[in-house]
Amino acid sequence: MTSQVVEMAELGLEVRTGTGILRWRGNRADEVTLGWRGSYAPGDQIVLSCAAPPQMLAMCLDRGLSESVVLLTDRTFTFMIPFGDERKAYGPRAFAGERHWGYVRVLDERERESWRNLAENSHDLSLPSGSAPVLYPHAVTNVRCDNPQFLARNAIDGVFETGRHGSWPHESWGINDQRDAWLKIEFGRSVIADELRLYLRTDFPHDTWWRSALLTLSDGQQVTLRLAATGLRQTFPLGGARIAWLALSQLEKAEEHGFPGLSQIMVMGRETDPGSWSVRDPRRVEDDQADTGDTERSDAK
Incomplete structure (x- = not known):
């Protein structure tokens, strides 16, 4: 042969x-x-x-x-x-x-055709404002932070260690005490998303956690996620939605003291037909997203 x-x-x-x-x-x-x-x-x-x-x-x-x-x-x-x-x-x-x-x-x-984490990109970079990415997936945030240990790219680098904060392997996305913080993951093309997995940072008592977050999909769906104070994987079904991006916003802190953080976000799913690829212009997730039509999901596994 x-x-x-x-x-x-x-x-x-x-x-x-x-x-x-x-x-x-x-x-x-x-x-x-x-x-x-x-x-x-x-x-x-x-x-x-x-x-x-x-x-x-x-x-x-x-x-x-x-x-x-x-x-x-x-x-x-x-x-x-x-x-x-x-x-x-x-x-x-x-x-x-x-x-x-x-x-x-x-x-x-x-x-x-394989089922995998569509959000992982260990080579993602933080880009200057107004710069368009050429490599996807790409993590975007409105949080102003100069510390590389807490940049948005850390949430999709494939490292889901949750027990501490700081340098590798404990890098994470932090919100720098910004109450209107959001995080957006752009795929650069349409993908089939079956499952969302979140790993919250749990370096207690330094950290706190988020009780809830608003999940927005590019197809218009919005869902309120109920979160738990655990560093274990929290899983939410996405129902095979065909999306170009998703975003987390309206993050509700459980306690005023402490610093919440996201160690990793995963989107499990698969590719659509390669012929459907198209480059998407990044669209900012507005801070004042409407709650109308939201459904609550508290069935994290």
Whole structure:
């Protein structure tokens, strides 16, 4: 039996300095690996290129990150190597040492049919205001926070450790005491969402928790979720809704003292037909969402 080679998109990976100097390059159709020997320096970046976007990809740019299935909607994606405080959310192994390995490959058609966490993206980045993402899923929030240990991207990085707060593996999304805080997960295309999973941070007594939250789906559904004071998985059915994004808002603190946080949000489901992919313009979830028509779900498993 001989293997079949299918002509697919040309992929490229580069390591460049902050001034654009090329340090390493690799190109290949369908699947490209990063096998670079050298030490990263502040300002360095990994640049992914794709000749034929949009593409569904399996991506892992460093051994310290989990593999994520992502949608690339542009010809290039630039990942800035984290240094200093930025690295606290990634863990001590990530981008460290002098030997680095990673990969990006086009997702096989058979893999696209699998039931998985559609929200996970360990390579998600916090973007400047007004910048459009090119890699999905993407986490967006209205919370103003400069501490990388509490940014929105932490809620979809695949790490669901809930018992403490701070640096990896306890990074989380924090609201910085902002009462109108919201978190939105954008998928960049229509997906079939079956189940929502929430992992609340529970570093008590430092933390408190949210008694409830308003879940908004891009198809117009709104549901009030009743939450419990636990770091265990809390699960809510989504009924196979076809959505491009979902959002949490109207977060009700259980106690005035303490700092609530979300360690991880997962959306279990599957892809729709690949022909339905389309790039969605980010739409802000308004703080004054109407309660009309909400149904309450308190059946977290």
